[in-house]
Amino acid sequence: MLxxxxxFMMLVGVLWGAFHxxxxxVTDGALTSAxxxxxxxxxxxxxxSFWSGIMEVGRKSGLIERMSQxxxxxxxxxFPRIPDDHPALEYISTNIIANILGLGxxxxxxxxxxxxxxxxxxxxxxxxxxxxKYSLKPVPEGxxxxxxxxxxxxxxxxxxxxxxxxxxxRSQYGSLNPMAVVGPALIATLISTIVGVAACKLMDR
Numbered sequence: 001m002l003x004x005x006x007x008f009m010m011l012v013g014v015l016w017g018a019f020h021x022x023x024x025x026v027t028d029g030a031l032t033s034a035x036x037x038x039x040x041x042x043x044x045x046x047x048x049s050f051w052s053g054i055m056e057v058g059r060k061s062g063l064i065e066r067m068s069q070x071x072x073x074x075x076x077x078x079f080p081r082i083p084d085d086h087p088a089l090e091y092i093s094t095n096i097i098a099n100i101l102g103l104g105x106x107x108x109x110x111x112x113x114x115x116x117x118x119x120x121x122x123x124x125x126x127x128x129x130x131x132x133k134y135s136l137k138p139v140p141e142g143x144x145x146x147x148x149x150x151x152x153x154x155x156x157x158x159x160x161x162x163x164x165x166x167x168x169x170r171s172q173y174g175s176l177n178p179m180a181v182v183g184p185a186l187i188a189t190l191i192s193t194i195v196g197v198a199a200c201k202l203m204d205r
Contacts, residue, residue: 040172047168052106055098068093078154078197079147081136088117092151099155102164111155118148150200157196160189 017026058064071093075082082088091114098107122145124130125138139145144152163185170178 040169043172044165044168047164048103048105051101051103051164055094055101055103055106059094064094064097065090067097071096078150078200082118082121082147083130086117086121088114088121088147091117095151095155099158100161102160102162102166104158104165107155111151114151115148118145118151121147146200146204149203153196153200154193157192158189159193160185 014023014026017023055064058067068090072089075089075093076084079089079092091110094110095107095114098104098110121130122138125136126141130136163181166181166185167178170181
């Protein structure tokens with residue numbers, strides 16, 4: 001759908017420039033935008049590589065594991081239906097930590113792994129392989145369960161202490177104070193996370 005949308009906007013721009021005799025402006029705009037896009041990608045690639053490396057160092061040093069353990073009460077509150085020793089909790093905690101640090105790209109792999117683990121958990125529930133308080137009525141195949149929906153909302157609301165990506169964008173485009181976004185971003189994401197958690201708990205009932 002997005003491909004059609006972008007193609008339509010580009011076609012309209014070219015036709016508008018041709019109709020008004022300003023095709024040179026369209027060409028200059030296309031070349032300038034292409035140059036800016038490449039420069040932005042290079043800048044963001046460096047930042048992404050740096051912070052992804054920091055996350056990997058933290059994982060291998062055991063820092064991520066210790067932080068995940070500290071987050072255990074929060075995860076138990078958010079996901080009471082996931083068994084304590086299930087790997088989904090580690091992936092979810094890694095995703096949340098990366099999002100708090102503003103590393104959306106670094107959070108994506110852990111988020112995908114978490115969804116896969118939650119899907120496997122639901123399949124075990126369908127087969128009756130989950131016992132005790134975690135053996136809930138499974139949802140139909142192809143349907144997101146409560147844990148998946150909660151995780152998705154937490155991931156989207158994404159509390160951020162350091163919005164690295166936004167700071168990089170502002171720096172790339174010449175902001176005099178790229179860090180000025182930290183305070184507003186923290187307040188906005190804190191509110192969105194609180195509202196998201198409240199909505200999840202309300203719908204769980």
